[in-house]
Amino acid sequence: MKLDPKALRYMSSDDFRVLTAIEVGSRNHDIVPEPLIAQLSHIRGGSVKKHISDLIKRKLIASESGAKYTGYRLVYAGYDFLALKTLSKRGSVTSVGNQIGVGKESDIFVVAGEDEQEVVLKLHRLGRQSFRNVKEKRDYLRPNQSPSWMYMSRLSAQKEYAFMQVLHEYGFPVPKPVDQNRHCVVMELIDAFPLRQIDSVAEPGRLYSLLMDLIVRLAKHGLIHGDFNEFNILLRSDGVPVLIDFPQMVSTSHPNAEFYFNRDVDCIRTFFKRRFGYESVLYPKFALGMDKEFDLDVKVAASGFTKKDQASLERLMDANGAAAAAGCPAEAEEYPSDEEIVYSDDESDASASSDVKDRADGRGSDICEGGDDDDDDDDSYVVEQDRLGNTIRRKRA
Numbered sequence: 001m002k003l004d005p006k007a008l009r010y011m012s013s014d015d016f017r018v019l020t021a022i023e024v025g026s027r028n029h030d031i032v033p034e035p036l037i038a039q040l041s042h043i044r045g046g047s048v049k050k051h052i053s054d055l056i057k058r059k060l061i062a063s064e065s066g067a068k069y070t071g072y073r074l075v076y077a078g079y080d081f082l083a084l085k086t087l088s089k090r091g092s093v094t095s096v097g098n099q100i101g102v103g104k105e106s107d108i109f110v111v112a113g114e115d116e117q118e119v120v121l122k123l124h125r126l127g128r129q130s131f132r133n134v135k136e137k138r139d140y141l142r143p144n145q146s147p148s149w150m151y152m153s154r155l156s157a158q159k160e161y162a163f164m165q166v167l168h169e170y171g172f173p174v175p176k177p178v179d180q181n182r183h184c185v186v187m188e189l190i191d192a193f194p195l196r197q198i199d200s201v202a203e204p205g206r207l208y209s210l211l212m213d214l215i216v217r218l219a220k221h222g223l224i225h226g227d228f229n230e231f232n233i234l235l236r237s238d239g240v241p242v243l244i245d246f247p248q249m250v251s252t253s254h255p256n257a258e259f260y261f262n263r264d265v266d267c268i269r270t271f272f273k274r275r276f277g278y279e280s281v282l283y284p285k286f287a288l289g290m291d292k293e294f295d296l297d298v299k300v301a302a303s304g305f306t307k308k309d310q311a312s313l314e315r316l317m318d319a320n321g322a323a324a325a326a327g328c329p330a331e332a333e334e335y336p337s338d339e340e341i342v343y344s345d346d347e348s349d350a351s352a353s354s355d356v357k358d359r360a361d362g363r364g365s366d367i368c369e370g371g372d373d374d375d376d377d378d379d380s381y382v383v384e385q386d387r388l389g390n391t392i393r394r395k396r397a
């Protein structure tokens with residue numbers, strides 16, 4: 001999804017008051033009526049119409065006719081602007097640069113933070129592709145209720161930020177978290193290549209051991225990544241792997257902990273055999289307790305991402321998995337419904353205002369999901385070696 005922050009310059013404070021009013025009204029309304037927007041924004045009806053019209057033209061909200069009235073609902077572009085406005089006021093994001101990644105559930109941009117330092121902005125976008133199939137398998141939802149994709153995206157972002165904070169604090173190789181608001185996470189920009197983009201390594205056995213040790217170390221701290229594969233591992237020039245993407249991380253006390261642990265291990269074994277021709281008979285196995293050194297899952301819960309939040313997010317992911325297994329077709333709707341969104345106080349203030357995209361220096365990060373890169377060997381790619389002898393394939397600048 002395109003992110004055009006230039007429009008932020010031309011939006012008035014009243015535009016944001018109306019946009020925020022629609023966000024707040026979505027708590028209890030699938031489509032928010034105009035009288036409620038006027039009431040929440042404290043703007044007179046005539047002016048509200050003009051602001052609503054402008055927001056529709058900018059494709060930040062959508063008009064929809066219900067059974068009894070015509071109303072308006074927030075779409076992801078509008079949600080992006082609300083988050084960017086808040087992050088901008090905090091000084092976490094001062095300008096937006098190139099898009100460096102797009103996946104099934106997120107968009108990733110290089111942005112400028114404090115002191116014009118480059119950082120990464122990740123926007124969670126659950127419901128864009130396969131997550132739309134959840135509506136086919138929503139046993140946990142009431143009849144006629146739609147899943148709130150923006151709320152779930154916000155939960156996903158909160159979870160990622162909470163886990164990243166704790167893991168960084170305890171010395172795990174993860175990006176440094178900077179800030180989080182709504183469905184957006186701001187984090188350190190790592191100078192590294194995705195493992196899926198690495199064609200060969202000088203010492204595959206050493207890298208294999210480092211990754212397996214990282215899986216075990218996480219487990220000893222009470223955590224399982226849940227999506228530990230070549231798409232979510234970056235390799236720095238000094239050979240140190242960096243772990244990213246944490247929305248599917250679970251506790252070792254989770255009912256399916258052994259399954260997730262074994263899946264993480266198998267993903268690495270399969271990738272190393274296919275890509276590097278390396279196969280080891282040594283690999284970790286899950287054992288209840290795993291000689292725990294610390295329960296970081298408890299630390300995460302204390303940071304604000306509660307077990308209730310985790311349960312809500314897991315229900316959506318489990319339903320998505322069931323829908324995908326059943327082969328449910330993606331729905332045609334462009335935007336998700338937004339029923340029963342829950343907001344914190346600072347967000348409800350009505351006055352608050354895979355494919356690859358190359359980075360500016362030509363060293364794009366391949367972080368899309370799914371598929372194999374073995375078919376990417378064409379003239380649009382350059383093969384080179386780093387100082388450690390690793391062969392890296394990147395898109396031409």
